[in-house]
Structure formats: structure tokens, C-alpha cells
Amino acid sequence: MPLAGKRILLVISGGIAAYKSLDLIRRLRERGAEVRPVMTAGAREFVTPLAVGALSAGHVYTDLFSREDEQDVGHIRLARDCDLVVVAPATADLMAKMAHGLADDLASTVLLATDRPVLLAPAMNPKMWAHPATRRNVETLRRDGLSFVGPNAGEMAEGGEAGLGRMAEPLEIVAAAEGLLDGGQRPLAGRRAIVTSGPTHEPIDPVRYIANRSSGRQGHAIAAALARLGADVTLVSGPVALPDPPGVRVVRVERAEEMLRAVLAALPADIAVMVAAVADWHVAAPGAEKIKKQPGKGPPPLMLAENPDILKTVGHHEQRPKVVVGFAAETQDVEKNGRVKLEKKGADLIVANDVSPQTGIMGGTRNSVKLITAAGVEEWPDLSKDDVARRLADWIAGRLT
Ligand SMILES: Cc1cc2nc3c(=O)[nH]c(=O)nc-3n(C[C@H](O)[C@H](O)[C@H](O)COP(=O)(O)O)c2cc1C
Structure with a gap:
């Protein structure tokens, strides 16, 4: 159980690859991780909180201004009460917001408030990924110390188009998460x-x-x-x-x-x-x-x-x-x-x-x-x-x- 006892905050944003996040939750949990999901409004257009909640066996956080959620953990604790934040899929929109420090919903607020390592699994149309605005945002996020897994090359889920933009497969994301959580084994930090x-x-x-x-x-x-x-x-x-x-x-x-x-x-x-x-x-x-x-x-x-x-x-x-x-x-x-x-x-x-x-x-x-x-x-x-x-x-x- 390589992720035994690890608490992962999984932010799901509104891309078609959100369906793969369901499998990602399973994969993380079968390795012993506890997964707390946060969904954007966009994500909820693609997969339901019911499915995400059933797979993660817990509460699904969606609203910044929800009295119950705030009383439950509160957005600041939600951002910190974890070992790692994984954003999968990470939409072009959410990455743009993160690169500029915007915080107008629960997902972006949590991402701004966290002091934990953040792993992004971008997924989008190849033209969106190649757009100079996205390239700038990705570079900014890298410089801010965030880690990336993927995207991969291949055919898009919508069909028809191929190129760089497919979300990394759940097991690749798990491997990247394990790498980041390896705990203390970072002798080349600062090199x-x-x-x-x-x-x-x-x-x-x-x-x-x-x-x-x-x-x-x-x-x-x-x-x-x-x-x-x-x-x-x-x-x-x-x-x-x-x-x-x-x-x-x-x-x-x-x-x-x-x-x-x-x-x-x-x-x-x-x-x-x-x-x-x-x-x-x-x-x-x-x-x-x-x-x-x-x-x-x-x-x-x-x-x-x-x-x-x-x-x-x-x-x-x-x-x-x-x-x-x-x-x-x-x-x-x-x-x-x-x-x-x-x-x-x-x-x-x-x-x-x-x-x-x-x-x-x-x-x-x-x-x-x-x-x-x-x-x-x-x-x-x-x-x-x-x-x-x-x-x-x-x-x-x-x-x-
Ligand atoms: C069918 C459909 C598929 C989409 N797929 C993606 C995608 O894979 N990646 C992406 O960045 N945006 C995608 N979008 C656009 C996002 O849903 C849109 O930018 C949205 O505002 C993202 O909100 P969020 O970042 O708050 O989740 C898609 C939109 C639609 C209608």
C-alpha cells in the first residue's frame, strides 16, 4: 500500500476527461490513500457528485459559500488538511486562474490557499494546450513550483482531433503522486x-x-x-x-x-x-x-x-x-x-x-x-x-x- 495513510485532495475541473477521475479515485484508494474530492461547476456538467462521492466514500465539496461545507471543514482547512493536492483534469481555464491567483470558486480558492505540493494533470484540446496563453500559464505554474503529469499525445476523447492534450492515464497520475509523496527522499532539491x-x-x-x-x-x-x-x-x-x-x-x-x-x-x-x-x-x-x-x-x-x-x-x-x-x-x-x-x-x-x-x-x-x-x-x-x-x-x- 504505497499511499497508505496519505490524504489526497482531488480537484476535478470541467473537462471531458473528468470521467477518468472516477478511475483515478479508485486507483488512489486501492493504494491506501484517502481521497477528498472538490468539483468545479464545470466538472459537475461531466460527472455527477453522486458518482464521485460513491467512489471516494465521502463528502464531495463543491461550493465556496456553502454553510454546511464551511462548518464541516472550511475552505482553508480543506486546502491544508492533506498531503498532496491533485488537479485532474486541470482545464485551461483553471490553470489560467491559478497562474493569476484568482479565487472565485471553491476549487480555485483552495488552490490559492494551500501550502501543500500540487500536481496538475492537464487535459484539453491540442490547440488550447498549444495556445501562447496556456504556454505562459503553464510556465508560470512551473516556476511557482507546481508539478505536472502529462498531457499525453493521442486522440482526443471528443474524437476527430489528435495531438498533445490527452490527460495522463490514472496510473501515470498515481505514479507521479507517489513520486511527490516519497517523503524526504529529495537529495537533489535545489539542484x-x-x-x-x-x-x-x-x-x-x-x-x-x-x-x-x-x-x-x-x-x-x-x-x-x-x-x-x-x-x-x-x-x-x-x-x-x-x-x-x-x-x-x-x-x-x-x-x-x-x-x-x-x-x-x-x-x-x-x-x-x-x-x-x-x-x-x-x-x-x-x-x-x-x-x-x-x-x-x-x-x-x-x-x-x-x-x-x-x-x-x-x-x-x-x-x-x-x-x-x-x-x-x-x-x-x-x-x-x-x-x-x-x-x-x-x-x-x-x-x-x-x-x-x-x-x-x-x-x-x-x-x-x-x-x-x-x-x-x-x-x-x-x-x-x-x-x-x-x-x-x-x-x-x-x-x-
Ligand atoms: C463538451 C466540452 C468539453 C470540454 N472539454 C474541455 C477540456 O477537456 N479541457 C478544458 O480545458 N476545457 C474543456 N471545456 C471547456 C471548459 O468546460 C470551460 O472552460 C469551463 O469554463 C471550465 O470550468 P472550470 O475550469 O471551472 O472547471 C469543455 C467544454 C465542453 C462544453
Whole structure:
């Protein structure tokens, strides 16, 4: 019962994903949590307080000016008498109100009055999520120290539209809540980390690019693991089909050049973990227009030029983070190449893995790595990428404390 004895205030706002909150209540309770629900007027248009009350086995709080509710616990106590506040779904509207400190109903008043950690699970149409106003509000809330889980990419419940905006699944929200409630295990609190993840796309022309098979799973898992230990994480990600890890600031880029700029912009930091499979080369002169087939002339020549070495730049930077970790994806002489990289790149640790196609590591969910430091080589067993991430985050925390 990982959430035994934990009291969770669940704020449900008015999005279509409110139906998933019913399952979320079940999932939280089956892990031992006590769930106290607060519903906005909008939420009550989607699911009834009767259903929410039946699943949470308790009172459902809806009105700011209800004499009974005020006599029962009162909005200030409601805001504080819990270990964690979860907002699921978090509508664009409620997040806008929170970002501006509005408090015109019970949910927004409680969110302004609470001094507990707050976890938001946004859910909305992709256009609403991408709107500059929502982007600003999310950034403000992150800066205010609130944590996020999702949204995920996929088809919207209304059907027809797909994109980033689906609420995280109840079990993902539970995992994020557990991470936040881990209690005291935040050795990286106050530390800043930069993680890169995914492949880069180097354009040939406006429609074609050179890429690689990196899925971003390992980098994203490391960003999440560092955030769980309390670090303030900036994840610079190439194009991937993964949800944003909870509690992490994500900067999306395509080319190696852009990735370097984003990494340098995120300095100073205490930790840099360069996991992205950055292309070594880009096309020297990408076509401004789509390159046409020219019958009889054969294929066009592709001149390549070298990309910046992001790990080496960070490893030798005047604002070099205290711990610099690089990943070395190799298909031969994994250990030897890892050692050479350690020195050349100015890294404290090279995590070397054999990405030969038969290992299934590139794009897969498991990883078997060797840790190469000045002190020697440590081989880890075959692990899930999440477990590699957890162990690596612990290793980094150990170096810093
Ligand atoms: C059918 C329908 C579905 C909606 N789904 C969402 C949604 O998923 N996310 C969202 O932010 N707003 C959604 N809205 C708009 C919100 O309900 C509206 O902004 C409302 O004022 C939110 O109130 P609240 O934030 O106080 O709960 C939807 C509206 C309708 C009519």
C-alpha cells in the first residue's frame, strides 16, 4: 500500500476527461490513500457528485459559500488538511486562474490557499494546450513550483482531433503522486539539471531529414528520475513520440545546433546528462525548396558538415556543471571507446551501451550499460530504462552530496 495513510485532495475541473477521475479515485484508494474530492461547476456538467462521492466514500465539496461545507471543514482547512493536492483534469481555464491567483470558486480558492505540493494533470484540446496563453500559464505554474503529469499525445476523447492534450492515464497520475509523496527522499532539491534526449533531425530540404533510431525513452526516464529526487530539470528533447515527464521543463528542438543553443541557455546547472543521440553531421546546404528528381542526372550529392559536440562543449564550458554525464552509443569496442570519450569530452562519467541492432536497446525499453569513470568500469545488469534512470539519478545524487 504505497499511499497508505496519505490524504489526497482531488480537484476535478470541467473537462471531458473528468470521467477518468472516477478511475483515478479508485486507483488512489486501492493504494491506501484517502481521497477528498472538490468539483468545479464545470466538472459537475461531466460527472455527477453522486458518482464521485460513491467512489471516494465521502463528502464531495463543491461550493465556496456553502454553510454546511464551511462548518464541516472550511475552505482553508480543506486546502491544508492533506498531503498532496491533485488537479485532474486541470482545464485551461483553471490553470489560467491559478497562474493569476484568482479565487472565485471553491476549487480555485483552495488552490490559492494551500501550502501543500500540487500536481496538475492537464487535459484539453491540442490547440488550447498549444495556445501562447496556456504556454505562459503553464510556465508560470512551473516556476511557482507546481508539478505536472502529462498531457499525453493521442486522440482526443471528443474524437476527430489528435495531438498533445490527452490527460495522463490514472496510473501515470498515481505514479507521479507517489513520486511527490516519497517523503524526504529529495537529495537533489535545489539542484538544477539539464538532460538531453531523443534523436536530432538534420534537414536535407523542407520535407526530408537525416535522423537515427533513438526513441528518447532513456533520456526522458532520466529527466523524470532526477525530478523525483527533487532536481529542477530542463529536458532538451529532439523529436520523440513520448509524453513530457512529470515535473520537468521541456524544450523541444530538432537540429543539433538548436539542441546546443537550448543546452547553453539552460546553464548554469549542477548536473548535465547528455543522453540525446545527436547527429554527428548535418547537410551542409539543405535545399530551401524540395529537391526535385532530375531524370538522367542521378541522385543529388549530399555534402555533410560536422555538428557541434554538445557533450564536449558542456564538459569544457566555463560554467561546467559539477557532474557531467555523457552517453556513448557504440556498436564495437564499447569499453575502449567509452574511456576515450571520458577524457576527450571532459565528462565525469560515460554511460556506454552497445546499440548493435541485435541488442534491441536503441528504440527498446531495456538497457545494459557500463559506467566508465576515471576510477574504473562498473557493469550493470540488463535493466529496464526506468531502472537505469533511477540508479543513475542515485549515482548522481551520491556524487553531489
Ligand atoms: C463538451 C466540452 C468539453 C470540454 N472539454 C474541455 C477540456 O477537456 N479541457 C478544458 O480545458 N476545457 C474543456 N471545456 C471547456 C471548459 O468546460 C470551460 O472552460 C469551463 O469554463 C471550465 O470550468 P472550470 O475550469 O471551472 O472547471 C469543455 C467544454 C465542453 C462544453
